[in-house]
Amino acid sequence: xxxxxxxxxxxxxxxxxxxxxxxxxxxxxxxxxxxxxxxxxxxxxxxxxxxxxxxxxxxxxxxxxxxxxxxxxxxxxxxxxxxxxxxxxxxxxxxxxxxxxxxxxxxxxxxxxxxxxxxxxxxxxxxxxxxxxxxxxxxxxxxxxxxxxxxxxxxxxxxxxxxxxxxxxxxxxxxxxxxxxxxxxxxxxxxxxxxxxxxxxxxxxxxxxxxxxxxxxxxxxxxxxxxxxxxxxxxxxxxxxxxxxxxxxxxxxxxxxxxxxxxxxxxxxxxxxxxxxxxxxxxxxxxxxxxxxxxxxxxxxxxxxxxxxxxxxxxxxxxxxxxxxxxxxxxxxxxxxxxxxxxxxxxxxxxxxxxxxxxxxxx
Numbered sequence: 001x002x003x004x005x006x007x008x009x010x011x012x013x014x015x016x017x018x019x020x021x022x023x024x025x026x027x028x029x030x031x032x033x034x035x036x037x038x039x040x041x042x043x044x045x046x047x048x049x050x051x052x053x054x055x056x057x058x059x060x061x062x063x064x065x066x067x068x069x070x071x072x073x074x075x076x077x078x079x080x081x082x083x084x085x086x087x088x089x090x091x092x093x094x095x096x097x098x099x100x101x102x103x104x105x106x107x108x109x110x111x112x113x114x115x116x117x118x119x120x121x122x123x124x125x126x127x128x129x130x131x132x133x134x135x136x137x138x139x140x141x142x143x144x145x146x147x148x149x150x151x152x153x154x155x156x157x158x159x160x161x162x163x164x165x166x167x168x169x170x171x172x173x174x175x176x177x178x179x180x181x182x183x184x185x186x187x188x189x190x191x192x193x194x195x196x197x198x199x200x201x202x203x204x205x206x207x208x209x210x211x212x213x214x215x216x217x218x219x220x221x222x223x224x225x226x227x228x229x230x231x232x233x234x235x236x237x238x239x240x241x242x243x244x245x246x247x248x249x250x251x252x253x254x255x256x257x258x259x260x261x262x263x264x265x266x267x268x269x270x271x272x273x274x275x276x277x278x279x280x281x282x283x284x285x286x287x288x289x290x291x292x293x294x295x296x297x298x299x300x301x302x303x304x305x306x307x308x309x310x311x312x313x314x315x316x317x318x319x320x321x322x323x324x325x326x327x328x329x330x331x332x333x334x335x336x337x338x339x340x341x342x343x344x345x346x347x348x349x350x351x352x353x354x355x356x357x358x359x360x361x362x363x
Contacts, residue, residue, distance in 0.1 A: 007059055015058040019067055026050035027074060034079055043079045047071035048107060055111035064112055068105045148191065151184035158184075186229055190262070193255065195328075208252060208335045212245035212358075215278055215285060221250070222257040223276070229258070233265050234273040246285045247358040252332045256340075259325040260289040260351045268293025268348060284338070284354040295344040304342050305330040329353070 007015075030043040051071055055064035078084065158177040166174070216239050223235055257276065264274045268291035277288045296304065305326045326342075333340045333353045340353035 011059045015060070015063045018058050019054050019063045022050040022054045023047075023067060023070055023074070026071070027078070030074075030079060043075055044071075047075060048103065051107055052111055055107070055109075056115060061109060061112050064107075064109070065105055068107075148188070151187050154184045155181050190229065190258075190325075208249040208332075210247035210249060210336065210358075213248050213250045213253075215239055215244045215246055218246075218248070218250050218253060219257070219276065219278055222254040222261075225254060226258050226261045230262065230265050233261070235261060236273050236275045238275070238277045238279075240278065240280055242280075244280060244285070244357075246355050248336055248355055249332075253336070253355070256329045256332050256353065257287065257289070259329050260353075263325060263351070264289055264291035264293070264349075270294075270348075280357065283357050285357055286352065286354050288350055288352045290345070290350045291348040293348045295349045296342060298344070301342055301344075305340065 026046050026049070030046050033042060033046075048071070051064055051067045054067045058064065158180045161169075162174060162177045169177075219237055219239050223237060226235070227233065261274060261276065268274075270291065270293040272292040274292075275288075275290045277286075277290070279286050330340050333355070336355050338354045338356065340351070342349060342351050344350075
């Protein structure tokens with residue numbers, strides 16, 4: 001960031017136009033006040049306002065400083081007796097002249113400095129946003145390489161065993177190998193859908209197209225899609241009795257629910273039922289997915305949504321890494337201006353995310 005960048009001809013022309021128009025307008029306004037009521041005491045304030053405007057909308061310090069000198073000259077020449085003549089020796093005027101010049105110059109310098117600081121802060125904020133995006137990309141790449149290895153290894157191993165030992169293994173063993181291949185292939189398909197969801201968010205600049213969607217239908221569609229992937233899983237669903245519309249991208253939110261339900265199935269080390277509870281509170285729709293498993297290691301709770309986990313957890317990493325799925329869940333919920341958290345309960349873990357209701361939630 002170059003604080004004192006060289007101005008172009010276009011910038012110089014723009015500075016001249018802003019300075020000329022602002023001082024001309026201040027002079028006309030002061031002259032009208034002088035003719036109509038002789039309120040010459042306010043002339044200095046009017047010119048000072050012009051200096052502030054010039055400093056705010058021009059580039060660099062010079063236009064504001066020049067405007068300060070011109071303003072003082074105009075006040076002396078046009079609006080100080082004898083009018084249309086310079087008078088620097090009038091009693092008390094040298095102090096007034098010097099004070100007005102100093103105040104105008106300081107005002108110009110301060111305004112310009114504040115504008116420059118604001119520009120620098122904006123540039124730093126953009127750099128931080130870019131750094132965060134790069135960190136997210138790096139985390140996603142690490143998560144993909146970390147998570148994709150297990151199912152691919154399983155597919156290769158199972159298919160190699162099937163081909164090399166097809167004449168010696170039993171039919172039940174063949175069925176088991178094919179089932180494992182199918183399960184790993186479905187998991188890879190789910191990963192592709194997650195990555196497409198992230199691409200969809202990034203292409204829209206981290207914003208999503210939200211439309212009012214009924215909570216009950218979103219929950220129903222999510223469970224239906226989930227059961228196509230995990231037919232044997234048992235999910236108890238609780239939704240509000242009222243018909244509630246929530247602004248959202250339904251496809252993305254359904255992907256979040258499915259990701260969290262699959263995590264509960266694959267990483268809880270239990271076949272006990274999972275619960276999906278949806279309720280409305282404090283202007284938000286709350287979604288809670290609970291399992292009755294082993295829970296999450298406390299040291300992992302703060303980094304669970306980062307997209308990559310270097311140390312496996314005995315309970316939640318036994319099937320496949322869940323880092324990429326949870327990082328995508330966070331990206332989707334954040335794009336909806338909501339929040340997502342994870343916590344341990346007495347029996348199992350609970351994942352909670354919220355979506356703002358917006359206006360006209362109740363139909």
